Amino acid sequence: MQTITSSAPADIRPPSAPAAASTAELAATAPGSIKVIRRNGKVTAFDQQKISLAINKAFLAVEGGASAASAAMRERLEQISAQVVQALTRHLNGGGTLHIEDIQDQVELALMRSGEHKVARAYVLYREERAKQRAAEAAKQPESAKPRLSVKRDDGSVVALDEARMQRLVSEACAGLSGVNVDEVLQAALRDLYDGIPEAELSQALTLAARARIEKEPNYTYVSARLLCDALRHEALKFLGLPESRPTFEEMKGLYPEYFRAYVHKAVSLELLDPKLALYDLDALGRALIAERDGKFDYLGLQTLYDRYFIHSNKTRFELPQAFFMRVAMGLAINEIDREAKAIEFYQLLSSFDFMSSTPTLFNSGTLRPQLSSCYLTTVPDDLHGIFGAIHDNALLSKFAGGLGNDWTPVRGMGGYIKGTNGKSNGVVPFLKVANDTAVAVNQGGKRKGAVCAYLETWHRDIEEFLELRKNTGDDRRRTHDMNTANWVPDLFMKRVVEDGQWTLFSPEETPDLHDLVGAAFEARYNEYEKLADQGRIKNFKRMPALQLWRKMLSMLFETGHPWITFKDPCNLRSPQQHVGVVHSSNLCTEITLNTKADQEIAVCNLGSVNLPAHIGADGKLDLAKLEKTVNTAMRMLDNVIEYNYYSVATARNSNLRHRPVGMGVMGFNDALYKLRLPYESDAAVAFADYSMEAVSYYAIKASTDLAAERGPYSSFKGSLWSQGVLPIDSIQLLAKERGNYLQQDVSESGTFDWSALRSRVQSVGMRNSNTMAIAPTATIANITGVSQSIEPTYQNLYVKSNLSGEFTVVNEYLVNDLKKLGLWDEVMAHDLKYFDGSVQKIDRVPAEIKAVYKCAFEIDPKRLVDAASRRQKWIDQAQSLNLYMAAPSGKKLDELYRHAWLSGLKTTYYLRTLGATHAEKTTISDNRLNKVGGASGGVTAKPAAPVEPIVMPAATDVGGAKVCSILDPDCEACQ
Structure with a gap:
C-alpha cells in the first residue's frame, strides 16, 4: 500500500448526491494558496494530483493491475478523487492549511462512502501500522531533538511560539463549559502549526x-x-494603536473602557459614526460595558457579527462585540434627556440577548445615515408618472437597506383602455419586470440584493400571469426571477372556492373602488360589477370557476414558492387604523399590515424581537416580571427609532411620524418549548403560544400607553379602534361578524391579565403607537443570539449551515443535554443523527418522550403550525411571518392546509417549505442550493399523487430535499 500524500475535514457528499466535479476541473479552480503541513512540520503546496495518484496506488495494491486499469475503474477512481478534493477545498476558498492526517482521513472516508470497503480496510490497516512505526521512532528521540516552532508577527518580526499563552487562551475559552477538553483543543491546534506560521493563522x-x-x-x-x-x-486594538494589542479574554476586561473611548473617536474621525456619539460621557459608558458577555456568543453568532455588522475601515474590523451593542444603544438614546442612562439601559438589554433589534437598526444605529427601519409598504398608482415614481421610491428605499412591499392592484390590466392614447394597456407585468430589475440594480448599499415583494388582489385581470412570474419557462421578459410575489386574497374569493362558485376578473380602471373596499362592502360592490359585466357594461373581464384559479394558485406556490397567500379582509377588519386608510398589502416577509395610499403614504415599520427562552424561569414558567421589564425598555427603543430614523423618501417620514407603528415580535419559540419539555404539535404547546403571546401583547400595549402618557399619543389616535376601547383580542369579533360561519378561530380570553383596566387606560391616556406587534422571520438576529428563529420549528437537530463566512455545524444542544442525562450521547449517536438527517425518529434507543419533543420541522403536522399561529393572531395587531412545512405535499393536502389557515383567521402566510423525494445531504445545507429569494433554474419535475391538478416542483428548489429559503443567505431579506 502506498502512502497518500494529500486529504481534510470529514464532510463530503454521500454517493447518492450529484456527481462531483472532476479532479481536472477542480484543479483549475482550487486556490493556489492552500498548504499542506507534513508530520515533521514542513509545509508544502497542496497538489491535488497526488490524491489521484495515491488512490490509484491504493487500488493497485488491493485489486491488482488488470482490475484497476479498466475504463470503468478509472472513471470510478476519478470520481472518488474529485470527492476528496472537493471536500478539502470547499472550506478553503481564501486559502489555508491542511494537515496530512486530515487529508488521509478524508481519503479513508471517501473510500468507505463509495463502497470500496476492501480498499478502505487495507488503507486503514496500513495507516495504523505506519502510525506505530512513527511513534516508536519518536520515542527514541530526545526531547531536545523535537523541532521548535516560530511565529511570524504582523510587523514581520519572528518570535518563538508562546505555548503558555495558547494554553491560557484555550483554558479561558473552556471555562465554565461542560464536556470540553482544554488539552484536546490545544493538541489539535499544535498539530496544525508549522515553523514561521503567520500570527493570523495561529489564531485561526x-x-x-x-x-x-x-x-x-x-x-x-x-x-x-x-x-x-x-x-x-x-485586529481591533492593533488598528487603534493601543499599546496592548494581544490581550486574553481576562485581560480584555480591564482594557474595554480605554478601547471604547479610542474606538468611538477613531470611528468619528473616519466619518463612520455620527460626531454626536463623541459627545457622550464615554468614560461612563466604557465602564458600563460588561466584557464577560463576549463569552455568550456561539460561533455562528459571533462570526455573523464580524462578517456583516461590525464597523470597519478598508475591511479592518475595529468594533468589538460590547462596543457594537453600545454603539447601537447610543444611537437609539441620542434624543433622550438622560441619554447616558438610557444608552446603558438599552445596551444592557441588547447585550443580554433578552431582546434584539432588527438588522437595519444593528447595521446603522449611530452612523451618519441611520436608516433603522426594517420594511416599507407602498401603493403604485395607475399612471406612468406614478408608476415610475413608485419605482424611484423603491430604489431610494432599497439603497439604504429597506425591504419593500408594493401594492400593484391599482395598475390597469392587460387590454385596459388608455384614454390618453386611445390604446390598450399591456397590463401590470411589464412594470413588475422593471421593478424586479431595479431591485437587482440597487443592491442595498452593496451589502445585499435589493428585496421587494409585489402584491396583487385576486380579482385583478392579470392575476393568472402574475401567478406565473417566478416560472422558469415562458417569455423571460414576463418573468421576475429576483422578486417575491404574494396574492392579496379577499374573503369573497375563499367563499366562492368553498362553495364551488364562479369568479370574475376585472381591470381596476373599470372597478376602481374594489381596491379600497373590504368585507361586506366589497362583496356587495363586487356582485354589482359582475352584474354590469353580464349586462355588457364592463368589457374587460374574465370569468372562471373559483376552484380552478385556487388550484393554480396552489400549483404555482408549490412549483415556484410564489406567490404567497395572504388575506385582505382580516388584515383590514382587525386593523386599528381602518378609520384613516386601507391595508393594501403586507411587506416583504408578510408580517406587516399597515395602511398605504398612492403618492401620500408609504408605511414604515420598525422591528425587534423578544428572546422567549431567555424569559423561561428556573421554575419552568414564563417569567412575567422579567418579560414586562424587557418589553418596556424594548418599546421605548422601537419608538425612539421613529424620530431618529433617516428617511430617503418624504412620504415615508410623514407617514411614520403620523402613525408611529412598531412591530415587536418573538423569537426562540421552539427553544422555549424545549425548556418547557413540550412537543411542538401538542395541545400544551399551542396553549403556550396563546399564553406567551397574550403576555407580550399585554405588556406591549401597556408600554405604549406609558409612552403616550410621557410623550403624547400618536396624532391619528382619535377614531382608531384603540380610541374605541377595541384591543386586538376584541377585534376578532369584527372579523367574526363579517365572516359568519367561515371563522373557526378560538376567541376565548385566557383571563391571565386585567384587560378591562388596560382598555380604560388606552382610551383615557391614548397609545403612542398605532401598531405595536408583528412577528418577523428573525433568521439572522436569532443566529446572533443563538436561539431558534422566530416561531419556526427546528429544521434539523444536526446539520451544517453554509454561507459566505464558511460552514457552521449546528447541533441542538437541548437534545444533546437530554441524551447526556440518559447516557445516550456518544459518537455513535452523533453519526446516527447525521445519517438520519438530524432526525431522532428512526433511532431505536432514543426514548419516545425525547422523540416527541425533538421532532423536526417536516415531522410536525403543518396544521398544528396554523393552530399555534391562530392562537397568537388573537393578540397581535399586525401579522406573523408563518412558514408552513409539508413533508409529502399533494394538491389535496395543500388545499386543506390553506383553507385551514383562512378559516383559522390568519392574516398572512409566508413560504411553503416542502420535502421532495431526494434525501438531504448528510448534515449539510449548502448556500445557493436551496430555494432562496433569488431566481432558481429549472430542472426535472416530479408529480405528487393528488386528485387535484398536478403540482410540480423544479429540481432547483428541491436540491438536498428541502425547499426552503437559503439559511443565512446575505442576499435574502427574509434572513435578516
Whole structure:
C-alpha cells in the first residue's frame, strides 16, 4: 500500500448526491494558496494530483493491475478523487492549511462512502501500522531533538511560539463549559502549526480546532467563539494603536473602557459614526460595558457579527462585540434627556440577548445615515408618472437597506383602455419586470440584493400571469426571477372556492373602488360589477370557476414558492387604523399590515424581537416580571427609532411620524418549548403560544400607553379602534361578524391579565403607537443570539449551515443535554443523527418522550403550525411571518392546509417549505442550493399523487430535499 500524500475535514457528499466535479476541473479552480503541513512540520503546496495518484496506488495494491486499469475503474477512481478534493477545498476558498492526517482521513472516508470497503480496510490497516512505526521512532528521540516552532508577527518580526499563552487562551475559552477538553483543543491546534506560521493563522488554528468538535459536543461552539474573539481583539486594538494589542479574554476586561473611548473617536474621525456619539460621557459608558458577555456568543453568532455588522475601515474590523451593542444603544438614546442612562439601559438589554433589534437598526444605529427601519409598504398608482415614481421610491428605499412591499392592484390590466392614447394597456407585468430589475440594480448599499415583494388582489385581470412570474419557462421578459410575489386574497374569493362558485376578473380602471373596499362592502360592490359585466357594461373581464384559479394558485406556490397567500379582509377588519386608510398589502416577509395610499403614504415599520427562552424561569414558567421589564425598555427603543430614523423618501417620514407603528415580535419559540419539555404539535404547546403571546401583547400595549402618557399619543389616535376601547383580542369579533360561519378561530380570553383596566387606560391616556406587534422571520438576529428563529420549528437537530463566512455545524444542544442525562450521547449517536438527517425518529434507543419533543420541522403536522399561529393572531395587531412545512405535499393536502389557515383567521402566510423525494445531504445545507429569494433554474419535475391538478416542483428548489429559503443567505431579506 502506498502512502497518500494529500486529504481534510470529514464532510463530503454521500454517493447518492450529484456527481462531483472532476479532479481536472477542480484543479483549475482550487486556490493556489492552500498548504499542506507534513508530520515533521514542513509545509508544502497542496497538489491535488497526488490524491489521484495515491488512490490509484491504493487500488493497485488491493485489486491488482488488470482490475484497476479498466475504463470503468478509472472513471470510478476519478470520481472518488474529485470527492476528496472537493471536500478539502470547499472550506478553503481564501486559502489555508491542511494537515496530512486530515487529508488521509478524508481519503479513508471517501473510500468507505463509495463502497470500496476492501480498499478502505487495507488503507486503514496500513495507516495504523505506519502510525506505530512513527511513534516508536519518536520515542527514541530526545526531547531536545523535537523541532521548535516560530511565529511570524504582523510587523514581520519572528518570535518563538508562546505555548503558555495558547494554553491560557484555550483554558479561558473552556471555562465554565461542560464536556470540553482544554488539552484536546490545544493538541489539535499544535498539530496544525508549522515553523514561521503567520500570527493570523495561529489564531485561526485554535478556533478551527475547537470548531471541528462541535458536532460531538455542542459547547465547543462557545469555545470556538471565545477563541475567535482573540483574533478580533488583536485586529481591533492593533488598528487603534493601543499599546496592548494581544490581550486574553481576562485581560480584555480591564482594557474595554480605554478601547471604547479610542474606538468611538477613531470611528468619528473616519466619518463612520455620527460626531454626536463623541459627545457622550464615554468614560461612563466604557465602564458600563460588561466584557464577560463576549463569552455568550456561539460561533455562528459571533462570526455573523464580524462578517456583516461590525464597523470597519478598508475591511479592518475595529468594533468589538460590547462596543457594537453600545454603539447601537447610543444611537437609539441620542434624543433622550438622560441619554447616558438610557444608552446603558438599552445596551444592557441588547447585550443580554433578552431582546434584539432588527438588522437595519444593528447595521446603522449611530452612523451618519441611520436608516433603522426594517420594511416599507407602498401603493403604485395607475399612471406612468406614478408608476415610475413608485419605482424611484423603491430604489431610494432599497439603497439604504429597506425591504419593500408594493401594492400593484391599482395598475390597469392587460387590454385596459388608455384614454390618453386611445390604446390598450399591456397590463401590470411589464412594470413588475422593471421593478424586479431595479431591485437587482440597487443592491442595498452593496451589502445585499435589493428585496421587494409585489402584491396583487385576486380579482385583478392579470392575476393568472402574475401567478406565473417566478416560472422558469415562458417569455423571460414576463418573468421576475429576483422578486417575491404574494396574492392579496379577499374573503369573497375563499367563499366562492368553498362553495364551488364562479369568479370574475376585472381591470381596476373599470372597478376602481374594489381596491379600497373590504368585507361586506366589497362583496356587495363586487356582485354589482359582475352584474354590469353580464349586462355588457364592463368589457374587460374574465370569468372562471373559483376552484380552478385556487388550484393554480396552489400549483404555482408549490412549483415556484410564489406567490404567497395572504388575506385582505382580516388584515383590514382587525386593523386599528381602518378609520384613516386601507391595508393594501403586507411587506416583504408578510408580517406587516399597515395602511398605504398612492403618492401620500408609504408605511414604515420598525422591528425587534423578544428572546422567549431567555424569559423561561428556573421554575419552568414564563417569567412575567422579567418579560414586562424587557418589553418596556424594548418599546421605548422601537419608538425612539421613529424620530431618529433617516428617511430617503418624504412620504415615508410623514407617514411614520403620523402613525408611529412598531412591530415587536418573538423569537426562540421552539427553544422555549424545549425548556418547557413540550412537543411542538401538542395541545400544551399551542396553549403556550396563546399564553406567551397574550403576555407580550399585554405588556406591549401597556408600554405604549406609558409612552403616550410621557410623550403624547400618536396624532391619528382619535377614531382608531384603540380610541374605541377595541384591543386586538376584541377585534376578532369584527372579523367574526363579517365572516359568519367561515371563522373557526378560538376567541376565548385566557383571563391571565386585567384587560378591562388596560382598555380604560388606552382610551383615557391614548397609545403612542398605532401598531405595536408583528412577528418577523428573525433568521439572522436569532443566529446572533443563538436561539431558534422566530416561531419556526427546528429544521434539523444536526446539520451544517453554509454561507459566505464558511460552514457552521449546528447541533441542538437541548437534545444533546437530554441524551447526556440518559447516557445516550456518544459518537455513535452523533453519526446516527447525521445519517438520519438530524432526525431522532428512526433511532431505536432514543426514548419516545425525547422523540416527541425533538421532532423536526417536516415531522410536525403543518396544521398544528396554523393552530399555534391562530392562537397568537388573537393578540397581535399586525401579522406573523408563518412558514408552513409539508413533508409529502399533494394538491389535496395543500388545499386543506390553506383553507385551514383562512378559516383559522390568519392574516398572512409566508413560504411553503416542502420535502421532495431526494434525501438531504448528510448534515449539510449548502448556500445557493436551496430555494432562496433569488431566481432558481429549472430542472426535472416530479408529480405528487393528488386528485387535484398536478403540482410540480423544479429540481432547483428541491436540491438536498428541502425547499426552503437559503439559511443565512446575505442576499435574502427574509434572513435578516
